Amino acid sequence: MTGESTHHTTGYLASDEFAAMLDRLGEVAVRTGLNVLPGQQVILTAPLHAVPLVRRVTEHAYRAGASLVTTFYSDDQTTLARYQYGAEDTFDTAAGWLAKGMADGFREGAARMAITGGNPALLAGQKPDHVSRASKAASIVNRPAMEIITNFDINWCIVAAATPEWAQQVFPHLPPQQALEELWRAIFAVSRLTGPDPVAEWATHNAILHRRATFLNDARYAALHFTGPGTDLTVGLADGHDWAAGAEKAGNGVVCNPNIPTEEVFTTPHRLKVEGHVSSTKPLSHQGTLIDGIHVRFEAGRIVDMQATKGQDVLARVLDTDEGSCRLGEVALVPHSSPISRSGILFQNTLFDENAASHIALGQAYTKCMRDTEGQDEASLAARGANTSMIHIDWMIGSGQVDVDAVTADGSHTPLMRQGEWVVEA
Amino acid sequence: MTGESTHHTTGYLASDEFAAMLDRLGEVAVRTGLNVLPGQQVILTAPLHAVPLVRRVTEHAYRAGASLVTTFYSDDQTTLARYQYGAEDTFDTAAGWLAKGMADGFREGAARMAITGGNPALLAGQKPDHVSRASKAASIVNRPAMEIITNFDINWCIVAAATPEWAQQVFPHLPPQQALEELWRAIFAVSRLTGPDPVAEWATHNAILHRRATFLNDARYAALHFTGPGTDLTVGLADGHDWAAGAEKAGNGVVCNPNIPTEEVFTTPHRLKVEGHVSSTKPLSHQGTLIDGIHVRFEAGRIVDMQATKGQDVLARVLDTDEGSCRLGEVALVPHSSPISRSGILFQNTLFDENAASHIALGQAYTKCMRDTEGQDEASLAARGANTSMIHIDWMIGSGQVDVDAVTADGSHTPLMRQGEWVVEA
Numbered sequence: 001m002t003g004e005s006t007h008h009t010t011g012y013l014a015s016d017e018f019a020a021m022l023d024r025l026g027e028v029a030v031r032t033g034l035n036v037l038p039g040q041q042v043i044l045t046a047p048l049h050a051v052p053l054v055r056r057v058t059e060h061a062y063r064a065g066a067s068l069v070t071t072f073y074s075d076d077q078t079t080l081a082r083y084q085y086g087a088e089d090t091f092d093t094a095a096g097w098l099a100k101g102m103a104d105g106f107r108e109g110a111a112r113m114a115i116t117g118g119n120p121a122l123l124a125g126q127k128p129d130h131v132s133r134a135s136k137a138a139s140i141v142n143r144p145a146m147e148i149i150t151n152f153d154i155n156w157c158i159v160a161a162a163t164p165e166w167a168q169q170v171f172p173h174l175p176p177q178q179a180l181e182e183l184w185r186a187i188f189a190v191s192r193l194t195g196p197d198p199v200a201e202w203a204t205h206n207a208i209l210h211r212r213a214t215f216l217n218d219a220r221y222a223a224l225h226f227t228g229p230g231t232d233l234t235v236g237l238a239d240g241h242d243w244a245a246g247a248e249k250a251g252n253g254v255v256c257n258p259n260i261p262t263e264e265v266f267t268t269p270h271r272l273k274v275e276g277h278v279s280s281t282k283p284l285s286h287q288g289t290l291i292d293g294i295h296v297r298f299e300a301g302r303i304v305d306m307q308a309t310k311g312q313d314v315l316a317r318v319l320d321t322d323e324g325s326c327r328l329g330e331v332a333l334v335p336h337s338s339p340i341s342r343s344g345i346l347f348q349n350t351l352f353d354e355n356a357a358s359h360i361a362l363g364q365a366y367t368k369c370m371r372d373t374e375g376q377d378e379a380s381l382a383a384r385g386a387n388t389s390m391i392h393i394d395w396m397i398g399s400g401q402v403d404v405d406a407v408t409a410d411g412s413h414t415p416l417m418r419q420g421e422w423v424v425e426a
Numbered sequence: 427m428t429g430e431s432t433h434h435t436t437g438y439l440a441s442d443e444f445a446a447m448l449d450r451l452g453e454v455a456v457r458t459g460l461n462v463l464p465g466q467q468v469i470l471t472a473p474l475h476a477v478p479l480v481r482r483v484t485e486h487a488y489r490a491g492a493s494l495v496t497t498f499y500s501d502d503q504t505t506l507a508r509y510q511y512g513a514e515d516t517f518d519t520a521a522g523w524l525a526k527g528m529a530d531g532f533r534e535g536a537a538r539m540a541i542t543g544g545n546p547a548l549l550a551g552q553k554p555d556h557v558s559r560a561s562k563a564a565s566i567v568n569r570p571a572m573e574i575i576t577n578f579d580i581n582w583c584i585v586a587a588a589t590p591e592w593a594q595q596v597f598p599h600l601p602p603q604q605a606l607e608e609l610w611r612a613i614f615a616v617s618r619l620t621g622p623d624p625v626a627e628w629a630t631h632n633a634i635l636h637r638r639a640t641f642l643n644d645a646r647y648a649a650l651h652f653t654g655p656g657t658d659l660t661v662g663l664a665d666g667h668d669w670a671a672g673a674e675k676a677g678n679g680v681v682c683n684p685n686i687p688t689e690e691v692f693t694t695p696h697r698l699k700v701e702g703h704v705s706s707t708k709p710l711s712h713q714g715t716l717i718d719g720i721h722v723r724f725e726a727g728r729i730v731d732m733q734a735t736k737g738q739d740v741l742a743r744v745l746d747t748d749e750g751s752c753r754l755g756e757v758a759l760v761p762h763s764s765p766i767s768r769s770g771i772l773f774q775n776t777l778f779d780e781n782a783a784s785h786i787a788l789g790q791a792y793t794k795c796m797r798d799t800e801g802q803d804e805a806s807l808a809a810r811g812a813n814t815s816m817i818h819i820d821w822m823i824g825s826g827q828v829d830v831d832a833v834t835a836d837g838s839h840t841p842l843m844r845q846g847e848w849v850v851e852a
Binding site for chain 1: 464465467474477480481484485488489491492493494495496497498499501503504507508510511512513515516519520521522523524526527528530531534536
């Protein structure tokens with residue numbers, strides 16, 4: 001980047017070891033994550049700082065037979081320029097023509113890969129009204145493409161690249177270069193890339209996750225019951241819910257891992273059958289604001305009472321997005337001993353943080369977590385309990401102090417997790 | 427760009443002077459070049475190395491009232507990866523979904539800005555069959571968007587950013603850093619940015635170009651006659667041709683400068699009325715190959731005989747693209763004293779090189795260089811002489827040794843240029 005590179009890359013980030021790990025991440029993203037088909041196009045989004053990883057992903061995609069890789073870069077500086085210099089009446093604008101083009105690309109067979117890693121605090125200083133208007137405008141035009149993803153019609157995958165601004169948010173007390181190195185090392189470690197054969201290790205990990213999902217699917221539980229400090233929550237499960245985990249077969253027949261890393265076993269709650277109160281166990285980073293100390297009460301699936309010790313106004317706006325934004329679209333079980341939890345790092349990025357603890361998500365449900373969806377429209381799925389919203393925001397409620405029971409239709413309880421760990425052998 | 431920046435930027439490229447010139451280029455690109463409307467979206471394409479200029483352009487666009495700037499970056503390394511690792515049967519693939527999206531964006535009102543500056547020799551070592559198949563596939567899907575540009579339906583602008591690989595091609599004997607500096611300085615100078623008020627200087631320059639175009643339009647000449655070493659060429663002009671130059675009003679009503687820099691006064695030749703032979707006066711850089719020493723003979727508008735001392739096979743493939751690729755779509759007059767000619771630099775980039783000498787272009791004609799086009803379809807315009815093709819390749823035939831006469835319908839000659847300079851006072 002002519003004229004603006006102001007620091008010399010040295011140490012770990014200039015080492016062969018780093019280059020080899022980055023290549024492993026690219027290979028796992030393409031082979032394990034996306035599992036791109038020969039002849040398939042790939043639509044890739046990434047922050048500008050992820051150029052080196054984009055290049056590794058692109059090479060592995062072409063080696064695997066991809067016909068064309070098209071990358072869309074986001075640049076924090078130009079994103080900020082909009083808020084700094086844009087005119088008041090322009091924030092409801094979104095690139096509908098591009099969103100439609102991408103959705104067409106998916107319908108015509110393209111796979112979707114996202115590299116995440118933008119600065120989580122980027123928009124923290126901007127006018128909340130501008131941020132939420134722009135975000136809503138983008139959500140509306142992106143909805144058709146997002147539905148293809150949430151319906152799991154195509155193979156897709158998200159991986160992360162460390163960026164200087166994100167690293168500084170995660171490690172505010174380290175010098176910038178060291179923070180960046182630490183974040184990269186953490187990503188490599190929790191993405192299970194440090195062993196002798198990461199692709200094989202991922203196959204083993206996927207098998208363990210599948211056994212847990214199969215156990216839960218065979219049992220056909222009616223609800224989960226979470227108890228812990230500040231938490232006594234019953235989450236009813238949708239009629240014909242399906243537990244998913246790790247690698248899954250997309251609608252186009254491709255078995256892919258949508259998230260690298262992933263530690264969760266997850267399904268669809270019933271939008272009308274969530275009761276009780278729950279406390280967050282980790283902060284939630286949303287559009288640059290940390291929301292912390294969340295405590296909410298549900299009645300008949302709906303949040304009826306909410307408070308947060310930090311970021312309460314942002315949370316209130318989120319809940320107010322649409323009809324479905326104050327109901328649940330996902331519930332997920334993650335052991336407290338997961339590599340991400342053990343790292344002790346708050347990544348401030350859902351891809352990682354949701355794999356550190358059991359969690360629930362406000363908003364849109366995943367159709368792939370429902371059985372027998374063939375020919376069912378949104379209304380039929382809603383009648384079975386699947387929630388609809390423009391948002392999908394994960395929010396951590398598990399910890400080493402939280403227990404989870406499964407509840408059958410007749411009301412009997414089976415322990416699933418004690419002190420955050422699985423107690424069923426699956 | 428984490429992990430891959432291997433050189434420290436120092437000297438001119440780290441100076442305030444360079445930053446100020448880059449900002450001027452961004453301002454002229456937005457204000458003089460694109461003249462973006464308040465509320466208008468901007469679709470921007472750029473090579474990755476142009477990030478600093480993209481940021482200047484984006485800021486000026488938002489300051490001018492743009493509602494949203496969307497940038498698509500190209501990366502030479504990932505482009506190369508396709509040719510290095512792509513499977514044999516994948517090179518006819520193009521991102522049709524994206525091309526369609528961009529065309530929709532233009533139809534919905536977006537303006538188009540392109541930053542050029544990729545490595546002109548990037549694909550020189552790749553299999554010509556793969557390069558031409560990929561290029562043809564891209565041309566086909568990009569055609570609707572290209573027609574919007576060639577029809578001048580919307581305001582658009584091309585500017586250039588120096589990149590290390592391009593600079594090395596232009597200045598092969600300089601060290602990389604110095605080559606890059608020299609190319610940037612050349613771009614700033616020939617883009618008329620070094621005076622006290624570039625936007626005002628561009629207004630004056632545009633006025634001079636307009637006077638010349640008005641003179642030629644008032645005269646309604648039937649043909650141009652080029653004579654010089656190896657050249658005796660009569661270029662008949664299309665019926666109802668229109669001379670254009672500098673800032674022009676696009677179909678959406680916006681007065682813009684499609685090229686920064688521009689020195690040419692240009693119009694549409696008659697596709698059936700070009701006779702004689704012509705020699706190139708500068709090399710032509712096409713997809714990484716330098717084509718030089720071109721000599722061709724026209725009969726009834728068609729190239730019937732062709733030779734080149736360098737790159738003849740590439741030129742042959744270009745001429746073989748489609749029905750219209752061996753006929754002319756543009757003729758342009760440029761004084762030998764233009765700043766680009768005086769710089770003595772072969773930029774190997776059409777944006778600059780076409781403004782160093784009078785030239786002709788193989789392929790597609792510009793509808794904006796035809797009068798009374800309202801309601802006329804392609805067949806009507808073709809009957810008036812406008813050529814159609816997937817390509818538009820400019821090719822320099824002027825020099826300090828070339829004279830140009832205007833020829834009226836009754837065969838009388840008027841001197842326009844002698845030894846490459848204008849001899850009419852307009």
